[in-house]
Amino acid sequence: MSDTSPAPTPRRVRVRAPELTGKGGWLNTGGKQYTLADLRGRIVVLDFWTFCCVNCLHVLDELRELEERHRDTVVVVGVHSPKFVHEAEHRAVVDAVERYGVAHPVLDDPELATWKQYAVRAWPTLVVIDPEGYVVAQHAGEGHAHAIARLVEELEAEHGAKGTLRRGDGPYVAPEPEPTALRFPGKALLLPSGNFLVSDTTRHRLVELAEDAETVVRRIGSGTRGFADGTAAEASFSEPQGLALLDDGSVVVADTVNHALRRLDLTTGEVTTLAGTGRQWWQGSPTAGAAREIDLSSPWDVAVFGGKVWIAMAGVHQLWTYDPRAGTVAVAAGTTNEGLVDGPAGEAWFAQPSGLAATEDRLWLADSETSALRWVDLEGHVHTAVGTGLFDFGHRDGAAEQALFQHPLGVTVLPDGSVAVSDTYNHALRRYDPATGEVTTLATDLREPSDAVLAGDDIVVVESARHRLTRLRLPEEAVRVASVAHRTQRAATEVAPGELRLDVIFQAPAGQKLDMRYGPSTRLLVSSTPPELLVEGEGADTDLSRALTLNPAVQEGVLHVSAMAASCDDDPANQYPACHVHQQDWGVPVRITAGGVSRLPLVLAGMDRQ
Numbered sequence: 001m002s003d004t005s006p007a008p009t010p011r012r013v014r015v016r017a018p019e020l021t022g023k024g025g026w027l028n029t030g031g032k033q034y035t036l037a038d039l040r041g042r043i044v045v046l047d048f049w050t051f052c053c054v055n056c057l058h059v060l061d062e063l064r065e066l067e068e069r070h071r072d073t074v075v076v077v078g079v080h081s082p083k084f085v086h087e088a089e090h091r092a093v094v095d096a097v098e099r100y101g102v103a104h105p106v107l108d109d110p111e112l113a114t115w116k117q118y119a120v121r122a123w124p125t126l127v128v129i130d131p132e133g134y135v136v137a138q139h140a141g142e143g144h145a146h147a148i149a150r151l152v153e154e155l156e157a158e159h160g161a162k163g164t165l166r167r168g169d170g171p172y173v174a175p176e177p178e179p180t181a182l183r184f185p186g187k188a189l190l191l192p193s194g195n196f197l198v199s200d201t202t203r204h205r206l207v208e209l210a211e212d213a214e215t216v217v218r219r220i221g222s223g224t225r226g227f228a229d230g231t232a233a234e235a236s237f238s239e240p241q242g243l244a245l246l247d248d249g250s251v252v253v254a255d256t257v258n259h260a261l262r263r264l265d266l267t268t269g270e271v272t273t274l275a276g277t278g279r280q281w282w283q284g285s286p287t288a289g290a291a292r293e294i295d296l297s298s299p300w301d302v303a304v305f306g307g308k309v310w311i312a313m314a315g316v317h318q319l320w321t322y323d324p325r326a327g328t329v330a331v332a333a334g335t336t337n338e339g340l341v342d343g344p345a346g347e348a349w350f351a352q353p354s355g356l357a358a359t360e361d362r363l364w365l366a367d368s369e370t371s372a373l374r375w376v377d378l379e380g381h382v383h384t385a386v387g388t389g390l391f392d393f394g395h396r397d398g399a400a401e402q403a404l405f406q407h408p409l410g411v412t413v414l415p416d417g418s419v420a421v422s423d424t425y426n427h428a429l430r431r432y433d434p435a436t437g438e439v440t441t442l443a444t445d446l447r448e449p450s451d452a453v454l455a456g457d458d459i460v461v462v463e464s465a466r467h468r469l470t471r472l473r474l475p476e477e478a479v480r481v482a483s484v485a486h487r488t489q490r491a492a493t494e495v496a497p498g499e500l501r502l503d504v505i506f507q508a509p510a511g512q513k514l515d516m517r518y519g520p521s522t523r524l525l526v527s528s529t530p531p532e533l534l535v536e537g538e539g540a541d542t543d544l545s546r547a548l549t550l551n552p553a554v555q556e557g558v559l560h561v562s563a564m565a566a567s568c569d570d571d572p573a574n575q576y577p578a579c580h581v582h583q584q585d586w587g588v589p590v591r592i593t594a595g596g597v598s599r600l601p602l603v604l605a606g607m608d609r610q
Helices: 054-069 090-099 113-117 145-162
Strands: 025-027 043-049 074-080 106-108 125-129 134-140 188-190 196-200 205-209 216-220 240-245 251-255 260-264 271-275 288-290 299-305 308-313 318-323 328-333 353-358 362-367 372-377 382-386 392-395 410-413 419-423 428-433 438-443 449-455 458-463 468-473 484-487 493-495 498-506 512-514 522-529 534-536 539-541 545-550 556-569 579-592 599-606
Touching: 025 090, 043 054, 043 145, 054 074, 054 145, 074 090, 090 106, 125 145, 134 145, 134 579, 188 240, 188 449, 188 458, 196 240, 205 240, 251 299, 251 308, 260 299, 308 353, 362 410, 362 419, 410 449, 419 449, 419 458, 428 449, 498 522, 498 556, 522 534, 522 545, 556 599, 579 599
Parallel strands: 043 074, 074 106, 240 299, 299 353, 353 410, 493 579, 498 599
Antiparallel strands: 025 106, 043 125, 125 134, 134 599, 188 196, 196 205, 205 216, 240 251, 251 260, 260 271, 288 328, 299 308, 308 318, 318 328, 353 362, 362 372, 372 382, 392 484, 410 419, 419 428, 428 438, 449 458, 458 468, 498 545, 512 556, 522 539, 522 556, 534 545, 556 579
């Protein structure tokens, strides 16, 4: 007699989840400290993030719907794992949790203890733990919310049937709101009237302040996260940032989390949308066309240069432009690869450009993740004034070649042609003089300055973490500070000399398959710092595994790995299946030692089975 019963479902690979430990303790729990045992019976999603990382901020937004839909079964835990020294400060993590509207418990792990226990290699990384305390999935990068939602439904059904699922309220306890006029303001603009317009970022609105930079004149926006045009009371924003004055007297607003540019009519208070669809740009999406039809990605600042509105597109490490006359947008510079590479616009690399300021012949920009001050000339070539790359930062004055910033977010052109840099994580205002090539410090004891504007003989600084604008006199001489240099805290991976096998792990989520309709659906790009580290294996290809040959004469460096995979819903009955892009960039510090590993696995999605 033949067996017609269905084949058993393969058992999911499970690994016992390590304990959650962090010297900074727990936030958003009403003061209670948790262990994994306290969360047993719930589906736990660990979100390894750091607040400087725009990709991490994208994932926070992706997870909001999952948290709401499965609030009685899923507990999202943010594990804050710092890159910059400033991000290891507990007060800074507390501020960031409020700033970005994080509505779940957060474990502050300044020493990367839990990061190391879970063998995480990239920000952001998501780890799913089942109700019995086992790791069942890991995903690096953005765009995985749909896959995790599918897995959550499977786990709910599986553990509901087993009796191991525990439903109920989660451990999240909302903090008490603070009664300040501004809350984590981002950018400011001096208006023709002499008043200041400020992006009140965490409260999702704009605020006009009087000339004293304190008195509230009016508020634009409902104060609730949303994407709606209309009057000052009806319109809504989502974490707006950059502001710039247009030739017609209106203001263009970088509406960051709505992935849009908005227009404010200063006379009527009316808000309309200039560019963006409200959807985030992904690899393969159009990069030019009618402004209202093209997706953008976390526009962080705007400036008028050469007759166009330039956009610091932090989410994809590029500069874009918006043409007000033609009503179009287009990529202006950058490849979407994250790093510091100068040259022609189409070949340059940026890393979260977050601040812009224009002169007649230069567009200055704060390239935050490389802690760099850079500029674009009228021919479109990209230059670096200060900064060396993703892993060097600090507070050091002197010649530009050896000066250091720490994650600057703003730039302001001064009357003498020099540039003031809002050196955010150093809590300082710095100055670069193109004439002498020197970097000095203008002011210290600011709290996360994110922008500054000139007002007569004064410079008015946006002290984001003090929730205010602070007026300073432009000093004739710079303040002297002790020089400090840092490198990223992540420990280097010890690798053996010679051949290193690079494996990017990607398993299409349940119910999906690789999208092969138009050829290969995967892409792997590899480079190194210094370039001499790689003898063989550099460049782009479609295979997610590659043999790299390392130069034994180069003792240490960084492997830059960028991977992309596209998968589509696997339903033969659906003629137009939904497709999803999975992508992540890794910067992996490596050190060549005789006893090092010969294989480097990087998990894009799934579990490494070797």
